Amino acid sequence: MGIDLPLIWAVIIIFGVMMYVIMDGFDLGIGILFPFMKDKTDRDVMMNTVAPVWDGNETWLVLGGAGLFGAFPLAYSVVLEALYLPLIFMLFGLIFRGVAFEFRFKATDIKRHLWDKAFIGGSLVATFFQGVALGAYIDGIPVVDRAYAGGGLDWLTPFSIFCGLALIVAYALLGCTWLIMKTEGALQKAMHDLARPLALATLVVMAIVSLWTPLAHQAIADRWFSLPNLLWFMPVPALVMVTMYGLFKAVARNANYAPFLLTLVLIFLGYSGLGISLWPNIIPPTVSIWAAASPPQSQGFMLVGTLFIIPLILGYTFWSYYVFRGKVTHEHGYH
Amino acid sequence: MFGLEALDLARIQFAFTVSFHILFPAITIGLASFLAVLEGLWLKTHDNTYRDLYHFWSKIFAVNFGMGVVSGLVMAYEFGTNWSRFSDFAGAVTGPLLTYEVLTAFFLEAGFLGVMLFGWNRVGRGLHFFATSMVAVGTLISTFWILASNSWMQTPQGFEIIDGRIIPVDWFAVIFNPSFPYRLMHMAIAAFVSTAFFVGASAAWHLLRGRDNPAIRRMLSMAMWMALIVAPIQAMVGDAHGLNTLEHQPAKIAAIEGHWENVGDEPTPLILFGIPDMKEERTKYAVEIPYLGSLILTHSLDKQIPALKSFPPEDRPNALIVFWSFRVMVALGMLMIAVGLWSAWLRWRGGLYTNRWFLRLVMCMGPAGLIAMLAGWFTTEIGRQPWVVYGIMRTANAVSRHSVEQLSITLVLFVVVYFLLFGTGFGYMMRLVRKGPKTHEGDTPAHGGPGQKRTPARPLSAADESSTDHRKDSLTEGN
Numbered sequence: 001m002g003i004d005l006p007l008i009w010a011v012i013i014i015f016g017v018m019m020y021v022i023m024d025g026f027d028l029g030i031g032i033l034f035p036f037m038k039d040k041t042d043r044d045v046m047m048n049t050v051a052p053v054w055d056g057n058e059t060w061l062v063l064g065g066a067g068l069f070g071a072f073p074l075a076y077s078v079v080l081e082a083l084y085l086p087l088i089f090m091l092f093g094l095i096f097r098g099v100a101f102e103f104r105f106k107a108t109d110i111k112r113h114l115w116d117k118a119f120i121g122g123s124l125v126a127t128f129f130q131g132v133a134l135g136a137y138i139d140g141i142p143v144v145d146r147a148y149a150g151g152g153l154d155w156l157t158p159f160s161i162f163c164g165l166a167l168i169v170a171y172a173l174l175g176c177t178w179l180i181m182k183t184e185g186a187l188q189k190a191m192h193d194l195a196r197p198l199a200l201a202t203l204v205v206m207a208i209v210s211l212w213t214p215l216a217h218q219a220i221a222d223r224w225f226s227l228p229n230l231l232w233f234m235p236v237p238a239l240v241m242v243t244m245y246g247l248f249k250a251v252a253r254n255a256n257y258a259p260f261l262l263t264l265v266l267i268f269l270g271y272s273g274l275g276i277s278l279w280p281n282i283i284p285p286t287v288s289i290w291a292a293a294s295p296p297q298s299q300g301f302m303l304v305g306t307l308f309i310i311p312l313i314l315g316y317t318f319w320s321y322y323v324f325r326g327k328v329t330h331e332h333g334y335h
Numbered sequence: 336m337f338g339l340e341a342l343d344l345a346r347i348q349f350a351f352t353v354s355f356h357i358l359f360p361a362i363t364i365g366l367a368s369f370l371a372v373l374e375g376l377w378l379k380t381h382d383n384t385y386r387d388l389y390h391f392w393s394k395i396f397a398v399n400f401g402m403g404v405v406s407g408l409v410m411a412y413e414f415g416t417n418w419s420r421f422s423d424f425a426g427a428v429t430g431p432l433l434t435y436e437v438l439t440a441f442f443l444e445a446g447f448l449g450v451m452l453f454g455w456n457r458v459g460r461g462l463h464f465f466a467t468s469m470v471a472v473g474t475l476i477s478t479f480w481i482l483a484s485n486s487w488m489q490t491p492q493g494f495e496i497i498d499g500r501i502i503p504v505d506w507f508a509v510i511f512n513p514s515f516p517y518r519l520m521h522m523a524i525a526a527f528v529s530t531a532f533f534v535g536a537s538a539a540w541h542l543l544r545g546r547d548n549p550a551i552r553r554m555l556s557m558a559m560w561m562a563l564i565v566a567p568i569q570a571m572v573g574d575a576h577g578l579n580t581l582e583h584q585p586a587k588i589a590a591i592e593g594h595w596e597n598v599g600d601e602p603t604p605l606i607l608f609g610i611p612d613m614k615e616e617r618t619k620y621a622v623e624i625p626y627l628g629s630l631i632l633t634h635s636l637d638k639q640i641p642a643l644k645s646f647p648p649e650d651r652p653n654a655l656i657v658f659w660s661f662r663v664m665v666a667l668g669m670l671m672i673a674v675g676l677w678s679a680w681l682r683w684r685g686g687l688y689t690n691r692w693f694l695r696l697v698m699c700m701g702p703a704g705l706i707a708m709l710a711g712w713f714t715t716e717i718g719r720q721p722w723v724v725y726g727i728m729r730t731a732n733a734v735s736r737h738s739v740e741q742l743s744i745t746l747v748l749f750v751v752v753y754f755l756l757f758g759t760g761f762g763y764m765m766r767l768v769r770k771g772p773k774t775h776e777g778d779t780p781a782h783g784g785p786g787q788k789r790t791p792a793r794p795l796s797a798a799d800e801s802s803t804d805h806r807k808d809s810l811t812e813g814n
Binding site: 061073081101147148152295301310 | 400401408412415419420421428437438443445449450452737748
């Protein structure tokens with residue numbers, strides 16, 4: 001048939017998950033940064049920068065789940081069963097975070113702090129367990145007879161916990177630079193001041209994860225340090241350093257857009273490093289995308305619509321961001 | 336926990352989360368179409384009552400929608416976390432259907448929701464109406480796909496089983512499976528009727544408190560037109576759906592009827608009330624009407640309906656639950672039709688907005704549609720047990736292998752969190768309802784969003800900034 005459907009679907013899902021990481025990354029980052037800004041109007045502004053778009057951002061996560069279900073049902077069933085608790089905790093975090101968007105503006109002054117806490121806690125919990133799930137995924141998931149063969153708490157390792165903490169730092173940087181782009185005045189100034197330490201922290205956690213990953217996982221180390229993978233991988237650390245340098249410069253000159261765009265590049269580089277470590281396995285370390293694929297009748301059926309619809313989705317998503325472009329100020333909230 | 340096995344806990348967890356979830360989309364489906372109709376009528380007639388109602392209901396819609404999104408996210412992952420054997424077995428069919436739902440419905444709703452809720456004066460009127468319409472269409476597309484998936488699990492076709500897994504061979508047959516058209520119609524109408532009674536009850540509440548304005552009256556009027564016209568249609572669709580179930584899932588019908596065995600050629604009576612006992616294999620304290628069972632289900636006076644004893648015990652659904660859940664649904668349906676008829680009488684003879692007994696009944700009937708819908712889902716889902724894919728895969732073989740401890744912890748968390756958060760959210764919705772529609776709310780639009788100074792979306796929005804009154808409005812609105 002010539003067309004490598006599993007390959008195409010892996011690319012689509014990788015793209016969907018990356019869209020999620022970037023877009024909900026800054027949403028969640030705003031929740032993580034809430035504790036740094038105590039003032040109600042500042043918090044209103046922070047929330048309002050994403051109020052019209054957070055729901056669409058989160059939909060990419062649903063696409064990741066549904067796409068995995070349809071295109072790689074084996075991976076969907078095994079990975080989700082293996083990561084049951086971290087994923088359920090992540091969902092609880094997202095529930096608290098999600099309702100806080102609406103409830104916070106509907107609450108009385110006395111109760112508002114509760115929804116501020118729900119927003120902060122939900123964002124932290126969701127991010128942490130996303131990172132934990134990612135770490136556990138990198139750690140590998142044993143499969144016997146098309147079923148998860150590990151225990152209920154296998155996901156809980158020092159590495160996975162560190163990945164959870166690392167993702168909190170990374171999302172905070174995304175949220176911080178997003179706010180630099182979308183706000184002005186004192187709030188923007190505060191974010192400029194926060195960006196530097198957050199960028200440094202991101203650099204540190206990225207370095208630790210990059211060292212820890214091959215040290216703890218022999219199979220991944222073998223992949224990294226064999227040709228031609230090494231050639232693919234070599235530029236990544238160098239590009240990270242260049243991007244980081246650009247980020248510091250941009251923050252130093254109080255740029256509006258550059259810090260966010262450079263953070264996107266940074267996240268993309270980290271994401272690509274992850275891809276090089278795992279490709280083409282969809283249940284690391286043993287099951288490949290071809291072994292986990294649903295039949296061509298399913299992947300083909302999905303692809304026909306997807307190829308038409310995703311450009312359309314990107315189109316109206318872009319339009320929505322365009323409608324709500326520009327700075328959000330204290331006077332001009334949506335709620 | 337309480338001597339329950341992992342399978343029971345997994346089922347309770349799924350039933351609990353999906354029952355909570357379905358309430359929000361049902362109201363979302365109904366309100367989105369209601370809002371599109373209101374905005375369309377406003378644009379057509381320039382009657383500002385419609386616009387005031389739009390502003391009022393869109394705030395309630397926003398809270399409800401948010402709860403639907405977060406509780407729905409859980410569902411998208413629960414198939415895998417709780418039913419991993421099912422997901423591996425049937426994912427090749429249900430996965431693509433869910434993917435299409437995300438692509439064609441969820442993104443559409445989410446993409447246009449921002450403009451619908453926050454873009455009132457950032458885009459032109461026509462474009463705003465378009466955004467509202469896209470959200471409404473998105474909710475209906477979503478209904479289409481999720482019911483295609485559910486109906487396929489109830490009446491599967493268009494597939495083969497190769498190497499122990501489902502392989503789709505005919506997607507048209509998969510999607511348009513035998514029970515799909517009936518279930519889709521029944522659910523979509525249920526969403527509209529549920530919303531109509533919710534809207535009607537809100538209006539009745541205000542009228543009973545002496546709050547009377549044209550917007551409130553129009554709310555009641557529109558809701559009662561829906562009750563009058565759509566509730567009877569729902570009964571007819573339900574009847575057709577029942578006949579379809581009789582054909583494809585006879586055991587479900589036997590359980591609904593509490594009908595254990597056929598004696599000779601005797602026509603089947605209708606058991607009005609009784610207590611089906613699964614162990615003793617009979618329905619205790621039955622109050623029967625002769626012939627009526629045959630009449631309703633076979634539209635004849637002599638044909639029999641299937642009996643539970645003709646199915647092996649391990650293939651029987653729990654008759655006690657579905658017998659009663661079905662009767663709750665039907666009774667509420669009858670009541671809703673009665674309310675519609677009474678409203679027509681009052682509309683003709685006067686008193687639609689003033690008859691206190693009528694308004695009290697309409698107020699009490701606020702949750703009737705939602706309760707009937709839940710009862711209906713309980714009937715169809717418990718009635719198809721012990722199968723998850725009817726006749727193909729048993730629920731017991733579909734479940735993930737989690738420990739009782741893990742499932743107990745997460746179930747308790749779900750119950751606590753859902754009641755706490757969605758209870759609060761429901762409270763906020765009620766508070767918004769209590770405020771009632773304000774007249775002339777849209778005359779002075781609240782301020783738009785970011786960048787307005789630099790990039791007014793319309794020429795007028797820049798001029799609006801000179802007035803400070805709006806600012807106060809938008810602030811009080813935020814509280």
